[in-house]
Amino acid sequence: MTVAFDGVSVMLDRAEVLRDVSGRVERGEWLTVIGPNGAGKSTLLRALMRLVKATGSITLDGVETARMRARDLARRLALVPQTPAMPVTMTVSEYVLLGRTPHLGYLARDGDGDREAAAEALYRLDLESFARRRLGTLSGGEQQRAVLARALAHRAPVLLLDEPTASLDIGRSQEVLELVDELRREQGLTVVATMHELTLAGQYADRLLLLDRGRVVAHGEPRDVLTEELVAHHYGASVRIHEDRDGLVVVPARL
């Protein structure tokens, strides 16, 4: 499914958080939005999900999201939020099953197919042994995997990931990103993510979109966006960027 946004602007409390942001992600493509704190990365994802009021045009396969019913939109987009609410007394499997909500009638119960999807997602994230545990008893990383499992159980053609690896160690971060990449290659999943870890961002995304103070300042392949000059200018950071066989490596340099 192709996600396109054109001239998107968002005002929050009279402050312009996004201004005239445009981009396009084809089916099976991975776009990662990067930028310093407060650049508007999460707001862009929220605008795509229609959680904030935005002007401009946002389309899925050419259809304006503003004209879709809430449930139709929810079936197409699965969101992994940056700071998800964790109902601590709910079990992991109950939580993951909630990812099926857009596919169920308003008052319907989940069926065998829904539980199958949830079990599949638990399996993919290696969470089967946690299925009956309460969310409150899980570590931060395990909770993050439960959130991802919920998004996978959703089985939407577009995955929106807001800082998906923020609370994961380096091994789990790789596992999760590899899993998403696998789904993207095998199933044509369209991925829009935000990330702070620039090396990982460059390794997994087809294209990067660099935001600063709500505007697009660079957009293109990782090698075009991850330059020492752009990072220094927009992040105020001193870095050295090397290229090795896995892509670009962004290393902080002492000032």
Add this chain to the structure above:
Amino acid sequence: MGEAAELSVAVPRTRAVPRPTRRRTWPWYLGGILFVAVAVVCGLLVGPADIGYSPLASELASHVPFLGVHSRLSDTDSAILWQIRAPRVVMGLLVGALLSIAGASYQGTFRNPLADPYLLGVAAGAGLGATIALVYGSGSAWGNDLLPVASFIGGAAAVALAYVVGRAAGGTARTAALVLAGVTVASFLTAIQTFVQQQHADTLQSVYSWILGRLDTAGWHDVLLLLPYAAISVFVLLLHRRVLDVLALGDDEAAALGVNVGRVRLLLVAAATLGTAAAVAVSGLIGFLGIIVPHFVRLVAGGSYRIVLPLSLLVGGGFLVFADIVARTVLSPAELPIGVVTAFFGAPFFAIVLRTSRGVTG
């Protein structure tokens, strides 16, 4: 735009995916039903007139067709059983169930563990209605009928007012604005109620006893009065138990899953308020039940509203019947206000449950 094709996450498997199983919930329901059954039997047996197990059993069996059992109860005992105790037990079940399920629903709707059925001002509104009825209506011929009607209207109107104020302040999806509006409306109505009460000190005793709650009713009449509201409220709330789980994820995530949060919240508040206002109208203010019962259920049976709502219904009903037994026997023939009993026994009991299950509340 047509149906979106579901993306499959199936891949060649290196190990077998376990068959998804539905969580076994029937033992919990069975336990809840047994608890209610024991409460009903105790409620029917205990009282100043000693009925006894086997006469009670014969009386109950005599109403089952084709058994051919004859009742061994005297006419007086039979009248005590069916005209005094049975309606009181049924009333206890209904009020306890309504307050507990309404409390659980409010906690889910507002994602606030401290929410109780009186959160948005039902108690203050009903209190004002009841006070006005007691002060200005007690002399009239229809004074007795006026009290439940006035407190029902007062309670429902208070919540409607809180909703309108909160919505204007923060939009339909903002829970904090709604709760603040509830506090504001409640304070305002309590001020009026206190003023009216101060001007008519002669009714102080009856207003006070109404506020503390009681199940001392006018028999089946009040039960029938309560029944339609109870049925609608419970039906709507139970239908929403999965939706309440989705709301537990927060407004944004619920919206991202396609739920119209503002509309669902309005519907849930309306249904819970209907039940609460009806319960308050016939039994006064019975505190603590709406908080303690749902939390007890969460601690023992898990936090999903699929089980919290139906189980709160059963446990709350049974608990109030037991509380009523205590209320009418401890100082017999005088009666303790039932609100005193629910808090006096409920609070220490809940404290014990809380201590033994650390780390799973929230």
